[in-house]
Amino acid sequence: MASRKLLLLPGDGIGPEAMAEVRKLIDFMNAQMSAGFETEEGLVGGCAYDAHGQSISEADMAKAMAADAVLFGAVGGPKWDAVPYEVRPEAGLLRLRKDMELFANLRPAICYPALAQSSSLKPEVVEGLDILIIRELTGGVYFGEPKEIIDLGNGQKRGIDTQVYDPFEIGRIAGVAFELARTRRNEVCSMEKRNVMKSGVLWNEVVTATHKARYSDVKLTHMLADAGGMQLVRWPKQFDVIVTDNLFGDMLSDVAAMLTGSLGMLPSASLGAPDAKTGSRKALYEPVHGSAPDIAGQGIANPIAMIASFAMCLRYSFNMVEEADRLERAISAVLDDGLRTADIMSDGMTQVGTTQMGDAILARFKAA
Ligand code: NAD
Numbered sequence: 001m002a003s004r005k006l007l008l009l010p011g012d013g014i015g016p017e018a019m020a021e022v023r024k025l026i027d028f029m030n031a032q033m034s035a036g037f038e039t040e041e042g043l044v045g046g047c048a049y050d051a052h053g054q055s056i057s058e059a060d061m062a063k064a065m066a067a068d069a070v071l072f073g074a075v076g077g078p079k080w081d082a083v084p085y086e087v088r089p090e091a092g093l094l095r096l097r098k099d100m101e102l103f104a105n106l107r108p109a110i111c112y113p114a115l116a117q118s119s120s121l122k123p124e125v126v127e128g129l130d131i132l133i134i135r136e137l138t139g140g141v142y143f144g145e146p147k148e149i150i151d152l153g154n155g156q157k158r159g160i161d162t163q164v165y166d167p168f169e170i171g172r173i174a175g176v177a178f179e180l181a182r183t184r185r186n187e188v189c190s191m192e193k194r195n196v197m198k199s200g201v202l203w204n205e206v207v208t209a210t211h212k213a214r215y216s217d218v219k220l221t222h223m224l225a226d227a228g229g230m231q232l233v234r235w236p237k238q239f240d241v242i243v244t245d246n247l248f249g250d251m252l253s254d255v256a257a258m259l260t261g262s263l264g265m266l267p268s269a270s271l272g273a274p275d276a277k278t279g280s281r282k283a284l285y286e287p288v289h290g291s292a293p294d295i296a297g298q299g300i301a302n303p304i305a306m307i308a309s310f311a312m313c314l315r316y317s318f319n320m321v322e323e324a325d326r327l328e329r330a331i332s333a334v335l336d337d338g339l340r341t342a343d344i345m346s347d348g349m350t351q352v353g354t355t356q357m358g359d360a361i362l363a364r365f366k367a368a
Contacts, residue, residue, distance in 0.1 A: 003036045004318055007067035009044040009060070009096075012080075012089060013291025014354075015073025017299065018306035021358025022071060025310060028362060029323070040067070044096070045075025045089035045291075055092030064096055065282075069317035071310060072096070072286035077293040093286075097137065100282040102270035103169070104176045105135040105249065106312070107288070109236070109256035109266075110328075114335035118261045118346060121233065126259050131239045132180060133256050135249025136173040137270060139165055140199075142246050163199045165245065170206035172273060177243035178215035183321075187219040187240035191228040191248055203245065225252065232256055263289040264302030264343045267309035269316055283317045285309040295342075299353045302341035304331055307361055330364035 006026070010019035029035035042060030043051055051057075055075075056064075064070050075089035085091075096102075109131050111119065116127035144162035152158055174190070181188045190207045192200035204222055211220045223231065225248040231238065232255050244252060257266050266289065272282035287305030295301055308331060315324035339360050340349040352360070 003038045005066065005068045006037050006039045006313075007060075007063050007070045008039055008041045009056075009064075009070060009072045010041070011045045011073040011075040011291065012047055012077050013074055013293050013296040014289075014301035015045075015075065015291055017296070017301050017354050018287065018303040019071065019073045021303040021354065021361070022306055022310045024358060024362050025307065025327070025365065028366065032366075033323070035320075035323075044072065044092040046077055046080040046083075048092060049080060049083055049087055049089065053087065055087050055089055056095055061095065061099060064100065064284075068280065068283075069313050070096065070100075070284040071306075071313060072284055073306065074287065074289060074291040076291045077296070089291075096284055097270060100270075100284060101138070101272045102282065102284055103136060103138040103273070104173055104271040105137040105253075106180070106269040106271065106316070107133045107135065107253040107257065107266070108268075108308075108312070109133065109253075109260050110308075111260045112265075112332050112335050114332070114338075115261050115265070115344060118344060119259060121259060125235065125237075129236055129259060130184075131236060131256060132184065132241045133249060133253040134173065134177045134180070134241060134243045135253055136165075136169065136245050137249075138246075139169045140246035163197065163245075163247070165199045165202060167202065167206045170203050171210045174207045174210040174243060175214070176271065177241050178211065178218045178220075181218045181241040182215075183315075185240040186217070187221070189221045189223055189228070189239055189242050191223050191225040191242060191244040191252065193225050193248075194222075195224060199245075207243070228252060229255055232259070257288060262302065262343045264305055264341065265308070266305050267312050269309070269312045271316065281317070283313070285313040285317075299355065300342050301354045302343050303354050303358050304341075304361075307331065307358070326368045327361075327365055330361050330368060333364045333368075334360045 010016040044056045111126040111129035116123040119126045141163040144164035192203040194200035194204045311324045311327040314320040
């Protein structure tokens with residue numbers, strides 16, 4: 001069986017603590033399930049700055065480019081607040097995203113039944129929620145030129161950002177959405193603001209044309225992005241896959257994230273284009289949370305976002321769908337058993353630390 005090359009970049013703060021729990025799963029899958037993971041490890045963020053004076057070394061960048069998938073923990077912390085801007089911890093993550101050309105950001109919002117009570121919305125609105133937001137990550141208003149503050153010469157200034165999308169950028173992100181919808185409930189809702197933005201008109205046209213040309217088996221709907229935000233908090237279960245641009249995706253994915261409770265629960269994936277020869281995509285998987293310096297080193301961080309990111313890696317990089325389902329079921333079962341880390345603790349539940357939570361998920365995964 002072909003080997004599966006995984007680069008682990010635990011990073012700073014709680015990153016290494018959470019990654020240790022994934023390593024246990026990898027070891028088990030190699031030993032008992034012949035998974036064939038070949039893992040390498042590297043430094044990113046503040047720890048890389050301490051070791052090499054860079055937020056990621058060229059050697060570790062080369063490992064990332066050669067890997068089938070990268071698992072990323074978290075970076076940053078007060079220790080590195082004063083380092084030069086170009087080598088700040090986050091620069092390592094931005095370099096990875098840029099060099100690996102990761103244009104598609106996937107943010108699932110899954111509400112485990114056991115946690116429905118802890119959402120800020122009514123339990124019946126979020127219980128069993130399983131939606132996937134796909135955000136275009138490398139184009140749009142965050143990157144478009146001109147991007148500047150100009151002096152108007154009359155004592156006034158003007159701030160300018162430019163929303164730019166070319167058809168190929170819209171077509172490729174729409175393609176990712178339709179393909180992933182086929183592995184789920186087969187429905188895509190595209191969100192833009194075609195009523196007030198020319199880029200929205202083009203977005204709508206290209207998504208519609210891509211659908212007609214290659215994905216007419218998938219159900220496609222369109223929604224204005226502001227209405228989409230409202231519908232997300234009104235009745236989020238109406239959605240399966242949402243595809244949207246960089247700016248709207250940034251906001252809508254954060255709205256969707258909070259439907260499900262704690263930051264410690266949320267995984268994400270960023271995917272590149274498929275390789276012309278092999279068809280495989282470059283990919284990076286990471287929890288949505290940061291390095292949580294306030295709790296780092298205490299053994300109390302929730303490892304579920306990191307473990308669920310590994311489940312996404314199994315599903316999207318290695319097509320190990322059964323194993324991914326089994327791991328997600330193991331997470332759900334442990335929550336049903338009443339185990340909680342401090343961030344998701346509630347009355348009557350059993351509080352556990354990072355290692356105990358990881359061990360319990362591994363035990364459920366083994367037993368499944
Ligand atoms: P954060 O996500 O690190 O923490 C926010 C709050 O959520 C904290 O109270 C923290 O204890 C809690 N939290 C986060 N993850 C948790 C987990 N797994 N289990 C339990 N509690 C958890 O965000 P922040 O405090 O704004 O940033 C801290 C550092 O992380 C900063 O240096 C920031 O730049 C960096 N950061 C990095 C990333 C990344 O690596 N992708 C993302 C966001 C922030």
